[in-house]
Amino acid sequence: QSQHILLVFVVEGGTPQLQASATVTIDVIEVNDVAPVVVLPTQYHFYETNGTSVDTPFLYANVTDQDAGPAGNVSLKIIGGDQTLFGVEEYGYGIFYKSTLNFEVLGSVRYQLQLRATDHGAPPKHTDVNITLVLNDYNEFYPVFLKPSYSGEVPLSTQTPVGTSILTVSATDADGEGNA
Numbered sequence: 001q002s003q004h005i006l007l008v009f010v011v012e013g014g015t016p017q018l019q020a021s022a023t024v025t026i027d028v029i030e031v032n033d034v035a036p037v038v039v040l041p042t043q044y045h046f047y048e049t050n051g052t053s054v055d056t057p058f059l060y061a062n063v064t065d066q067d068a069g070p071a072g073n074v075s076l077k078i079i080g081g082d083q084t085l086f087g088v089e090e091y092g093y094g095i096f097y098k099s100t101l102n103f104e105v106l107g108s109v110r111y112q113l114q115l116r117a118t119d120h121g122a123p124p125k126h127t128d129v130n131i132t133l134v135l136n137d138y139n140e141f142y143p144v145f146l147k148p149s150y151s152g153e154v155p156l157s158t159q160t161p162v163g164t165s166i167l168t169v170s171a172t173d174a175d176g177e178g179n180a
Helices: none
Strands: 003-011 019-027 037-039 043-047 057-060 062-064 074-081 086-088 094-097 110-119 126-136
Touching: 037 110, 037 126, 043 057, 062 074, 074 086, 086 110
Parallel strands: 043 126
Antiparallel strands: 003 019, 037 062, 057 094, 074 110, 086 094, 110 126
8 A cells, every 4th residue: 555544633631631633644655776677598599580570579588676666667678789680579578570580691690689677766777688699590491402303323243342422413402501
């Protein structure tokens, strides 16, 4: 309860005994004494955006504040790093892509983000955290043979040693090195 109302009586010791009463209202004001807490890994490996819509979170921060009232309400924003590629939900705390990321174009890339959680107390308190996002390849492409068919001949001879190469076939894969 943030407000308490008391009815106070006073009685004097004289003759006749006179008395008076007063209503006293006490407002309890929350003091913003606790900064927000952000739980987020310092490094997070994620896969390129195949199958993930732009503006759909792929990672959530756990953001809390022990204060009550407005001082316990916390918003989150990006204050540094790759803000052109990533965004964050101010009150849902989800980190999302702002545009499509393609491993085959970018390669293995590390992105840095600095996030700030700010409560709405007076004065406001904040906590800053850093996270490194590491782009990994998603195995999306099938290997493709360079020709539609291959043929070779095996000499029928007892002189052909075991393990002799009789045919070379070639295939490619458009995925990055780890998935090709």
